[in-house]
Amino acid sequence: QVQLVESGGGLVKPGGSLRLSCVASGFTFADYYMTWIRQAPGKGLEWVSDISSSSTYINYADSVEGRFTISRANAKNSLYLQMHSLRVEDTAVYYCARMRLQWEPFDFWGQGTLVTVSS
Amino acid sequence: HSALTQPASVSGSPGQSITISCTGTSSDIGNYNYVSWYQQHPGKAPKLMIHDVSKRPSGVSYRFSGSKSGNTASLTISGLQAEDEAVYYCSSYTSSSTSVFGTGTRVTVL
Numbered sequence: 735q736v737q738l739v740e741s742g743g744g745l746v747k748p749g750g751s752l753r754l755s756c757v758a759s760g761f762t763f764a765d766y767y768m769t770w771i772r773q774a775p776g777k778g779l780e781w782v783s784d785i786s787s788s789s790t791y792i793n794y795a796d797s798v799e800g801r802f803t804i805s806r807a808n809a810k811n812s813l814y815l816q817m818h819s820l821r822v823e824d825t826a827v828y829y830c831a832r833m834r835l836q837w838e839p840f841d842f843w844g845q846g847t848l849v850t851v852s853s
Numbered sequence: 854h855s856a857l858t859q860p861a862s863v864s865g866s867p868g869q870s871i872t873i874s875c876t877g878t879s880s881d882i883g884n885y886n887y888v889s890w891y892q893q894h895p896g897k898a899p900k901l902m903i904h905d906v907s908k909r910p911s912g913v914s915y916r917f918s919g920s921k922s923g924n925t926a927s928l929t930i931s932g933l934q935a936e937d938e939a940v941y942y943c944s945s946y947t948s949s950s951t952s953v954f955g956t957g958t959r960v961t962v963l
Contacts, residue, residue: 769952778856779891779899779942779954793951829898837946839889839904846898 736760736842738830743847750820750851756813756830756844764788764808767833769840770815772826772849782828783815784836791836798824820851854881854947857955864961870931873958875943876924881953883924887946890919890928894939902941903928930960938962 742754756768769784783794783804792804803816813830827848831840858876865871875882875890882888888906891899901910903919906926916931926945930937943955 771954778957779893779944781944781952781954784952791950793949795951836950837885837887839887839901840891840899840944841901841904841910843898843900 738832738842738844740828740830740844740847743828743849745850745852746820747853748820748822748851751816751818752820752849754815754817754828754830754847754849756815758811758813758832761832763811765834767836767838768804768806768813769831769833770804770813771829771831771840771843772824773829773846774823774826777826780826784833785813786836793836817849820849822851825849825851854878854949854951854953857882857943857945857953859941859943859955859958861956862959862961864963865930865933866963867933867935869933870929871933871960873928873930873941873943873960875926875928875945875955877926877945877953878924880948881924881945882921882926884948885946886921888919888921888926889944890917890926891942891944892937892939893942899942933962935962 770782827846829846831843890903893899907919
């Protein structure tokens with residue numbers, strides 16, 4: 735069955751860095767766009783970034799542009815989010831999700847990993 | 854793109870129908886039929902309920918339906934059941950080649 739498992743979350747100080755990973759199984763990872771979506775505690779969903787199946791096309795939300803980098807390794811069925819210059823407002827559960835194409839729905843989500851930015 | 858606007862809460866009795874609105878702009882909902890709806894129970898990941906405005910994924914109850922008019926999309930839940938109590942988010946593709954979510958609506962079954 736389809737599985738997306740995020741890892742790499744934790745507690746980091748403001749200005750610090752963290753790298754999130756998402757390992758996929760149960761489907762042909764290389765056929766899908768992938769995305770990161772976050773949810774601050776008690777708040778709504780916020781789209782963060784997406785990457786095309788071959789890494790050709792990448793997009794970021796304005797709130798993370800220049801600080802976060804999305805990447806993928808299809809041979810390892812893995813998606814990554816490198817986060818630098820972290821701010822308190824980046825505190826959230828980070829979900830990875832898949833979609834067939836950029837405009838298509840997020841049809842399967844992982845369970846999320848919590849990132850806490852605090853001094 | 855600013856978040857799409859949803860009512861904070863909607864409630865209904867078992868068996869009733871409720872409708873959740875999702876208002877955007879001509880740069881997102883108004884320009885694309887790529888509107889999706891997600892259901893999120895506490896502590897769980899969101900689940901896709903409706904895509905492409907009105908299409909139901911396999912396994913989603915027929916009680917869930919979607920529509921769109923202009924810059925506003927809507928999700929209707931008919932025959933409301935206790936298990937439908939959750940937070941619902943709309944989402945749309947945008948003219949900036951990004952995605953935007955709604956502010957979320959908490960559905961309460963009275």
